[in-house]
Amino acid sequence: MNKLIKEYIVSINSAIEKEDFGDKPQVLYEPIRYIMSLGGKRMRPLLSLLSYQLYGKNIKDIIPASLAVEIFHNFTLMHDDIMDNAPLRRGQQTVHEKWNNPVAILSGDVMLVKAYQQIIAHCPKEKLTDILEKFNQCAIEVCEGQQIDMNFEEQEQVHESEYLEMIRLKTAVLLGFSLEFGGILAMDNEADQALLYQMGVNAGIGFQLMDDLLDVYADQEKFGKQVGGDIIANKKTFLLIKANELASGENTVELNKWLAASDFDKEEKVNAVKSIYDKLNIKKLTEAKMNEYFKKAFQNLEDLDAPSERKIIIMDFFNYLINREQ
Amino acid sequence: MNKLIKEYIVSINSAIEKEDFGDKPQVLYEPIRYIMSLGGKRMRPLLSLLSYQLYGKNIKDIIPASLAVEIFHNFTLMHDDIMDNAPLRRGQQTVHEKWNNPVAILSGDVMLVKAYQQIIAHCPKEKLTDILEKFNQCAIEVCEGQQIDMNFEEQEQVHESEYLEMIRLKTAVLLGFSLEFGGILAMDNEADQALLYQMGVNAGIGFQLMDDLLDVYADQEKFGKQVGGDIIANKKTFLLIKANELASGENTVELNKWLAASDFDKEEKVNAVKSIYDKLNIKKLTEAKMNEYFKKAFQNLEDLDAPSERKIIIMDFFNYLINREQ
Numbered sequence: 001m002n003k004l005i006k007e008y009i010v011s012i013n014s015a016i017e018k019e020d021f022g023d024k025p026q027v028l029y030e031p032i033r034y035i036m037s038l039g040g041k042r043m044r045p046l047l048s049l050l051s052y053q054l055y056g057k058n059i060k061d062i063i064p065a066s067l068a069v070e071i072f073h074n075f076t077l078m079h080d081d082i083m084d085n086a087p088l089r090r091g092q093q094t095v096h097e098k099w100n101n102p103v104a105i106l107s108g109d110v111m112l113v114k115a116y117q118q119i120i121a122h123c124p125k126e127k128l129t130d131i132l133e134k135f136n137q138c139a140i141e142v143c144e145g146q147q148i149d150m151n152f153e154e155q156e157q158v159h160e161s162e163y164l165e166m167i168r169l170k171t172a173v174l175l176g177f178s179l180e181f182g183g184i185l186a187m188d189n190e191a192d193q194a195l196l197y198q199m200g201v202n203a204g205i206g207f208q209l210m211d212d213l214l215d216v217y218a219d220q221e222k223f224g225k226q227v228g229g230d231i232i233a234n235k236k237t238f239l240l241i242k243a244n245e246l247a248s249g250e251n252t253v254e255l256n257k258w259l260a261a262s263d264f265d266k267e268e269k270v271n272a273v274k275s276i277y278d279k280l281n282i283k284k285l286t287e288a289k290m291n292e293y294f295k296k297a298f299q300n301l302e303d304l305d306a307p308s309e310r311k312i313i314i315m316d317f318f319n320y321l322i323n324r325e326q
Numbered sequence: 327m328n329k330l331i332k333e334y335i336v337s338i339n340s341a342i343e344k345e346d347f348g349d350k351p352q353v354l355y356e357p358i359r360y361i362m363s364l365g366g367k368r369m370r371p372l373l374s375l376l377s378y379q380l381y382g383k384n385i386k387d388i389i390p391a392s393l394a395v396e397i398f399h400n401f402t403l404m405h406d407d408i409m410d411n412a413p414l415r416r417g418q419q420t421v422h423e424k425w426n427n428p429v430a431i432l433s434g435d436v437m438l439v440k441a442y443q444q445i446i447a448h449c450p451k452e453k454l455t456d457i458l459e460k461f462n463q464c465a466i467e468v469c470e471g472q473q474i475d476m477n478f479e480e481q482e483q484v485h486e487s488e489y490l491e492m493i494r495l496k497t498a499v500l501l502g503f504s505l506e507f508g509g510i511l512a513m514d515n516e517a518d519q520a521l522l523y524q525m526g527v528n529a530g531i532g533f534q535l536m537d538d539l540l541d542v543y544a545d546q547e548k549f550g551k552q553v554g555g556d557i558i559a560n561k562k563t564f565l566l567i568k569a570n571e572l573a574s575g576e577n578t579v580e581l582n583k584w585l586a587a588s589d590f591d592k593e594e595k596v597n598a599v600k601s602i603y604d605k606l607n608i609k610k611l612t613e614a615k616m617n618e619y620f621k622k623a624f625q626n627l628e629d630l631d632a633p634s635e636r637k638i639i640i641m642d643f644f645n646y647l648i649n650r651e652q
Contacts (some may be wrong), residue, residue, distance in 0.1 A: 151351055
């Protein structure tokens with residue numbers, strides 16, 4: 001990873017560590033410190049810093065403001081983990097498991113307010129309305145995405161376009177806002193601000209498609225989770241949706257058999273579904289769709305009215321993420 | 327009720343009915359319309375209008391802004407009902423019962439964002455930071471109050487002062503903010519804005535003490551819920567806390583017996599605990615505390631730099647609430 005980016009992440013982590021979040025009642029604030037300390041790439045505040053530096057600005061100025069997107073992101077994780085009954089988050093107990101559901105609901109609520117506090121305390125007044133309007137829109141879309149994702153579980157057929165719209169909302173718009181946020185704080189060029197947003201959305205959709213691929217094709221040694229987890233859980237990923245769309249005859253029968261199976265050997269199911277994917281060329285199709293979005297993101301980056309030597313840092317970061325686990 | 331106040335409530339309800347809230351996914355937005363349509367006194371936006379009119383302003387100007395406090399209040403109800411496992415709200419199914427927990431969590435999250443949207447879209451820019459800072463503080467305190475209230479369930483002894491602080495946070499500060507909000511929108515007199523906040527907090531604590539009293543002493547014919555519900559559930563109200571503090575000898579033994587009982591006749595328990603309250607003069611003590619807060623609230627009202635004929639409307643409203651169910 002680029003040395004500069006490593007420095008940025010260190011700065012973000014050190015700002016998070018210094019953040020107090022709150023005191024009493026302890027059971028309300030402990031979970032906030034806990035989830036914020038679980039780590040992760042800090043991708044969202046990092047994107048804000050990366051777009052800010054594009055315009056020759058000193059990232060130190062906006063580190064406190066940039067924490068807003070990290071706090072918001074962790075609020076969504078805390079609430080999503082309740083809804084998804086997830087026992088683990090980054091290898092550690094989720095908040096509702098370590099404490100309980102009411103604590104996870106309420107601490108999450110406080111985090112959402114804290115994200116607003118962070119923006120309001122650390123953004124210039126003349127840009128505040130614009131930033132908040134965009135943040136609100138993004139926050140609502142993230143909730144819509146989560147609901148649509150939950151709806152998919154009950155929905156028999158999910159179309160490719162519905163899936164892409166769901167991941168745009170659930171994952172990509174927050175990356176878009178994070179980049180735009182740094183841009184709004186750095187300068188007043190609205191065309192560039194819009195391009196930064198688009199870049200984040202395009203990259204975000206690409207990253208989610210990459211996650212879908214990795215869940216099936218990652219090297220188990222390097223992969224943090226169980227490879228094939230999505231297949232085992234019948235998760236409607238881009239791969240399964242494409243397979244459903246393209247399968248016919250025997251492949252349809254075989255795929256439906258595995259989707260309906262309640263008692264099965266996990267490895268056998270993963271291998272069987274994988275072999276259907278192979279027959280239908282799903283890996284290549286997903287890679288092509290993913291690369292289409294990455295290409296758009298890189299085009300957005302190129303179109304920005306900023307110096308090439310500063311754009312390279314973002315390009316390096318995206319390439320690092322893209323090549324990381326493949 | 328004062329004719330003017332009835333008109334105000336009609337205006338608020340009509341604005342809520344016209345509000346769209348959102349479209350897709352339907353299961354995210356239906357619960358918002360549902361909870362917002364369950365009615366209630368609309369006390370919080372009403373308080374904003376009442377403080378606004380104090381300064382000779384036309385309440386129509388701030389009806390959209392005032393909805394923010396009603397949306398926020400209903401967000402807290404939606405999430406609190408999950409945490410409290412409440413099956414009913416205003417005689418209707420709660421959202422998590424009618425739909426499910428994930429939907430109630432996520433719709434509530436959207437409502438919190440919508441409260442911010444309402445403020446940001448409908449408040450003058452030059453007052454926005456001030457309003458949002460105060461709203462944030464209030465929102466966080468309401469969450470703290472809810473957590474402290476939940477903690478009380480596990481806590482053996484709750485002191486009177488802890489209880490008063492809990493209801494200040496959980497209930498009263500939002501009434502304080504609602505009044506202050508109307509004041510900030512109406513004028514720039516910071517002393518009056520602070521008095522409006524204090525008036526709301528004092529009245530709010532008084533109203534909660536009144537609720538505690540009514541739960542035991544209300545006329546079952548007029549009371550919406552089961553009289554004695556708090557006693558049956560061992561809810562740590564002001565009355566029980568005072569009784570615990572003042573009881574000695576036989577009364578302590580008797581009170582503890584009923585608090586520990588798991589299999590009991592509800593009516594018998596209510597009557598027994600009530601008779602301990604009577605022996606310890608709990609009703610009078612609670613009324614005295616309640617009146618102390620109401621007196622402070624009326625003093626705050628008197629101290630405001632606004633015309634007496636406009637203050638009378640607020641005084642009438644408070645007196646209506648105070649005498650309503652007694």
